[in-house]
Amino acid sequence: MQxxxxxxRTVVAAGLLMAAAVAAPAFAADNYPSKAIxxxxxxxxxGSTDLVGRLVADGLAKKLGQPVVVExxxxxxxxxxxxxxxxxxxxxxxxxVGANNELAIAKLINKAVKxxxxxxxxxxxxxxxxxxxxxxxxxxxxxxxxxxxxVSKSPDQYSYGSSGVxxxxxxxxxxxxxxxxxxxxxIPYKGVAPLTTxxxxxxxxxxxxxxxxxxxxxxxxxxxALGTTEAKRSSITPDIPALSELPQFKxxxxxxxxAMMAPKGLPAPIxxxxxKALDEVMASPEFRKKMEETGNVVANPKTDAGKYINxxxxxxxxxxxxxxIED
Numbered sequence: 245m246q247x248x249x250x251x252x253r254t255v256v257a258a259g260l261l262m263a264a265a266v267a268a269p270a271f272a273a274d275n276y277p278s279k280a281i282x283x284x285x286x287x288x289x290x291g292s293t294d295l296v297g298r299l300v301a302d303g304l305a306k307k308l309g310q311p312v313v314v315e316x317x318x319x320x321x322x323x324x325x326x327x328x329x330x331x332x333x334x335x336x337x338x339x340x341v342g343a344n345n346e347l348a349i350a351k352l353i354n355k356a357v358k359x360x361x362x363x364x365x366x367x368x369x370x371x372x373x374x375x376x377x378x379x380x381x382x383x384x385x386x387x388x389x390x391x392x393x394x395v396s397k398s399p400d401q402y403s404y405g406s407s408g409v410x411x412x413x414x415x416x417x418x419x420x421x422x423x424x425x426x427x428x429x430x431i432p433y434k435g436v437a438p439l440t441t442x443x444x445x446x447x448x449x450x451x452x453x454x455x456x457x458x459x460x461x462x463x464x465x466x467x468x469a470l471g472t473t474e475a476k477r478s479s480i481t482p483d484i485p486a487l488s489e490l491p492q493f494k495x496x497x498x499x500x501x502x503a504m505m506a507p508k509g510l511p512a513p514i515x516x517x518x519x520k521a522l523d524e525v526m527a528s529p530e531f532r533k534k535m536e537e538t539g540n541v542v543a544n545p546k547t548d549a550g551k552y553i554n555x556x557x558x559x560x561x562x563x564x565x566x567x568x569i570e571d
Contacts, residue, residue: 286325297341303525322346330359334509366549372501374472382446399427404450456539
């Protein structure tokens with residue numbers, strides 16, 4: 245008889261434990277967030293991803309009622325930060341704002357990258373800005389048409405610089421070469437600062453920048469803007485033509501984008517809460533104004549981030565295969 249009672253108590257206890265385990269995620273979601281959230285940014289402070297990420301973090305903190313603490317985890321073009329988030333607990337307390345390099349490109353060119361886009365829960369696209377092809381005064385060209393004419397006549401005699409091998413800037417340069425049937429030498433720099441110095445100093449003919457990084461030098465007349473890389477002119481710089489306005493570049497449509505991500509397996513109620521808060525932040529006139537000041541256009545909140553990033557991966561895969569890029 246005693247054994248029967250013991251068995252019953254064991255079964256009841258086990259049932260209570262199972263019920264608690266099932267109820268725990270729902271309870272956690274109902275009370276989310278109950279503590280500070282960490283936002284990982286895979287770049288040092290002051291860069292474009294950091295600037296956008298901090299704007300998002302500040303806005304989310306106000307909407308969610310909890311601190312959103314930025315953790316800059318620079319290294320390997322954003323990969324170290326993305327890797328940390330891909331392995332974090334899927335509880336909504338570790339999120340990231342990432343960019344093309346670590347979310348769409350890194351795995352295509354570096355076999356050492358172990359995560360994939362499937363290791364994240366996409367929350368939403370945040371914003372984007374075009375890249376821009378620029379010329380030094382040494383090149384002696386003022387338009388994209390003059391650029392094509394000059395380079396096509398002298399294959400492999402001209403160089404373009406980017407912020408590094410396998411970056412979105414490098415790949416946009418390769419796409420321009422492919423579409424225009426051009427042959428240039430790619431010079432990878434350790435960031436935009438030394439590339440800017442060489443362009444202003446007339447030590448290299450051409451360069452690829454994100455629009456916000458190039459604008460100060462363009463406005464100062466120290467370098468020449470030849471064209472942006474989106475399908476249409478940027479609303480931020482309507483006076484700079486889109487490269488796609490030339491027939492040979494009609495398929496050039498790339499930009500530098502930012503997305504908010506969480507680890508794979510994030511409970512749907514928490515993902516929905518983060519998405520709602522992000523949408524409210526992005527709808528704020530103050531947020532839009534600050535994004536435009538950094539050269540970015542705020543994303544359409546209806547954009548499906550997962551589908552968008554997978555489409556970007558497909559674009560970059562073709563460019564990597566064409567240019568045979570490996571890091």
